[in-house]
Amino acid sequence: MPAQILVVDDDAGQRADLSEMVVALGHQVRTAKDGAEALQELASFPASAILTDLVMPRMDGFKLLKELAARGDRTPTIVLTAFGSIDQAISVVHDLKAFWFLEKPIQPGILRALLERAIQQSYLLDETERLSRQLSYQGVLGELVGDSPSMRDIFSMVRQVAPTTASVLITGESGTGKELVARAIHNLSPRNGGPFVAVNCAALPESLMESELFGHEKGAFTGAVERRAGCFEQAQNGTLLLDEIAEMPISTQAKLLRVIEESKVRRLGGSSDIPISVRVLAATNRSPDKAIQNKLLREDLYYRLNVFHVALPPLRERKQDLPSIAAALIRDLNRKHGSRVTHLSPEVLERFQANSWPGNVRELRNVIERAAIVAGEGEIQLRHLPGHLAAEPGTASPQNAPDDSMRLPVGQSLREVEEAYIRLTLKHTNNNRRRAAAILGLCLRTLHYKLRSFEGEKARGAGAIPGM
Numbered sequence: 001m002p003a004q005i006l007v008v009d010d011d012a013g014q015r016a017d018l019s020e021m022v023v024a025l026g027h028q029v030r031t032a033k034d035g036a037e038a039l040q041e042l043a044s045f046p047a048s049a050i051l052t053d054l055v056m057p058r059m060d061g062f063k064l065l066k067e068l069a070a071r072g073d074r075t076p077t078i079v080l081t082a083f084g085s086i087d088q089a090i091s092v093v094h095d096l097k098a099f100w101f102l103e104k105p106i107q108p109g110i111l112r113a114l115l116e117r118a119i120q121q122s123y124l125l126d127e128t129e130r131l132s133r134q135l136s137y138q139g140v141l142g143e144l145v146g147d148s149p150s151m152r153d154i155f156s157m158v159r160q161v162a163p164t165t166a167s168v169l170i171t172g173e174s175g176t177g178k179e180l181v182a183r184a185i186h187n188l189s190p191r192n193g194g195p196f197v198a199v200n201c202a203a204l205p206e207s208l209m210e211s212e213l214f215g216h217e218k219g220a221f222t223g224a225v226e227r228r229a230g231c232f233e234q235a236q237n238g239t240l241l242l243d244e245i246a247e248m249p250i251s252t253q254a255k256l257l258r259v260i261e262e263s264k265v266r267r268l269g270g271s272s273d274i275p276i277s278v279r280v281l282a283a284t285n286r287s288p289d290k291a292i293q294n295k296l297l298r299e300d301l302y303y304r305l306n307v308f309h310v311a312l313p314p315l316r317e318r319k320q321d322l323p324s325i326a327a328a329l330i331r332d333l334n335r336k337h338g339s340r341v342t343h344l345s346p347e348v349l350e351r352f353q354a355n356s357w358p359g360n361v362r363e364l365r366n367v368i369e370r371a372a373i374v375a376g377e378g379e380i381q382l383r384h385l386p387g388h389l390a391a392e393p394g395t396a397s398p399q400n401a402p403d404d405s406m407r408l409p410v411g412q413s414l415r416e417v418e419e420a421y422i423r424l425t426l427k428h429t430n431n432n433r434r435r436a437a438a439i440l441g442l443c444l445r446t447l448h449y450k451l452r453s454f455e456g457e458k459a460r461g462a463g464a465i466p467g468m
Contacts, residue, residue, distance in 0.1 A: 003048035003119045007031045008038045008064065009080065010056040014104075018051055021108050025115065035059030039067060042075075043338055049099070049118035050077040054092065065096040071340060074125050076118035078102055143180045145328045146321035150313040154181070161308045162188035167260075169245075169305045170283040172312030175362030178283040179241060181310055186239040191279055194238025199231050202247035209252050211268055214259070220269025232265045235278045245282040245305070246291040253298045260304055280305065315357040315364065322352050322364075329365050330380075333372045337438060340377035347382050351389055373438045374428060419454050422447070 005027050007018045015031045022029040030045050032038035036059040038052065054061035061079060068075065076099035079092050092098050099118050102110065141155045161168055162185045170178045179198055186196045204212050211221075215230030231240055242248070248256070259265050260280055264273040282305045284291065291297035315322075326349070330341050344352070348371075357363055371384040382390050422440065429435040437447040 002026050002028060003115075003122070004028045004030070004045060005115065006038060006041055006045060006047040006050045008033075008035065008050065008052035008056070008061070010034055010053065014053070014080075018106065021106065021111055022051075022115070024108070025112055027115070035061065035064030035067065038064055039338060042073070043336065046335075047075055048122040049115055050075055051080060051102075052077060053080045055082075062092065062096065065092065065098060069097065071334070071338065076121045076125075078114055078118060080104060080106070141184050143328075144177060144184055145325050146318060147324060148313075148318040148321050150318050151321060154310060154312065157308070157310050158184050159188065161185060161310075163190065164308075165279060166307040167279070167305050168281045168308045168310060169288065169302075170281065170310045170312065171288065172283075172285065173314050173360055174285045175360030176312040176314060177361055178285075178312060179243065181312065182239070182241040182281045182283065185281060186279075189239070189279065191238050195235050196239050196241070197231050197235040198241040198243055200243045202244035206249050206252075209249060210255065213252070213256065214265050215267040215270075217267050217269035220267070224269070227267070230265065230267065232259060232276050232278055233274065237277055239279045239281060242280065242282045244284055245301075246284045246286045246288075246297045250295065250298060253301050257298065257301045257304060315360045319353055323349065325361060325364065326352070326368060329368045330372065333369050337369075337373055337435075339372045339375070341372045341375055341380055342378055343380070345379050345381045348380055348385065351382065351385070355389065370439060373435050376432075376435065418450075422450060422454075 005022045007015055007022065007029055008031070009015045009018065010033050012033075015033070019029045019031055030041050030047075032041050034056040035052075038050070039059075041047075052061045052064060059067075065077060068077070079098045079101040081101050082104050090101065093101055099121065100114055102114065141158060144151070144154070144158075146152075146154075158181060168182075168185060170181050172178050182198070183196060186192060199212065201209070211224075211228070211230065213230050213232065215228050215233055216224050218224060218227050242256075245253075259276075262273075263276055263278075265276050266273050284297075286296065288297060288302055288306070292299050292302060323344075326344055330343070333339065334341055352364070359366075367386060367389065368380070370386060371380045375381070375384045384390075422436070425436045425439055426433065429439070433447055434444055437444045440447065442450075
């Protein structure tokens with residue numbers, strides 16, 4: 001079974017040789033030249049096993065293993081050791097809990113056997129964690145979390161409808177997790193080996209809607225320089241989610257209904273129908289009845305899609321789920337950002353319980369993500385929250401604002417405001433540019449560019465001739 005393997009070695013030749021061996025065994029591989037780069041790769045590459053040298057500059061194999069242990073990352077790690085340092089390697093296996101060691105030069109047969117065992121252990125660890133989550137969360141289904149009566153009803157409905165071929169209409173406010181419900185239905189269905197394709201109908205221009213859904217032939221319209229398969233073809237033998245279905249033009253809804261009923265699609269500019277086998281799920285944040293009354297949703301399409309209806313409750317109506325949802329989000333965000341946040345403080349949880357969460361779980365995730373980046377590790381406290389949540393209810397005056405607020409005098413340019421906010425964010429993160437970039441929604445390179453431009457402007461200003 002193919003797995004993802006991370007190779008860590010400061011020697012470019014060794015990295016290349018090991019990568020070739022791993023690829024020859026049928027696995028995907030990424031490389032890093034030291035421990036620090038390995039940690040960066042792991043943020044976007046969930047490896048099933050790690051092959052690492054011990055002696056490397058900047059961050060060696062010892063520090064890498066210690067850092068992984070501190071993060072709670074139990075990825076099986078095979079230590080590569082040179083002749084004469086086997087005692088050292090055995091010590092690492094024993095003290096730092098490495099999976100095993102391999103003496104250089106690496107023998108492909110031994111590497112294969114050890115990797116198979118490491119990958120199997122990784123699978124067992126993942127399965128154990130999954131079962132642990134199911135026990136620690138009182139209610140969980142895929143990425144959906146909750147133990148409130150309403151969520152238990154949702155879980156029951158998903159389990160009932162998933163094995164069938166019925167169309168499902170999922171309704172609920174923005175941010176309640178409609179796509180997560182659709183993914184859970186797909187993953188529990190006989191089609192889980194096929195693709196899951198999600199289309200946001202509200203994000204597509206009307207002129208491109210039909211091309212996106214049904215595909216087009218080369219020359220079908222201006223700009224159609226090549227043949228393109230539409231979403232129905234892309235979802236062949238899988239599941240297609242039509243999100244925000246009530247935002248689709250009425251004329252396109254009529255064509256969509258025909259495709260669903262006939263299980264055939266014709267590309268724009270095409271002369272023949274293409275048979276399709278696709279399960280269609282639809283979602284909307286509107287009331288279906290009102291959408292029909294307002295001529296936003298065809299009644300016949302609604303009845304075709306609404307064979308089974310799943311209505312998601314807003315977060316404000318299931319606040320007892322907040323602790324379990326927050327715990328799940330913290331786990332995911334620690335993996336994403338390399339943070340070591342453990343839990344919410346009682347004061348934060350109390351503030352969360354008092355909030356109305358108009359943006360639902362999506363808003364909660366954004367708040368916790370920002371707080372996890374700012375906190376970095378340990379407990380999320382009130383001071384890590386955005387201003388509107390950190391401040392005491394009813395206090396809005398500048399003197400009562402939290403330390404991370406910023407007062408802007410009238411007359412400042414947008415450039416000055418931007419610089420002030422970036423520098424305030426850097427101060428709040430103790431000049432950790434990576435965390436600051438994440439808070440600001442910038443890539444690290446863009447943040448570096450902006451800081452250099454600020455310094456360049458100051459230097460040019462200092463060298464200007466007075467009066468010029």
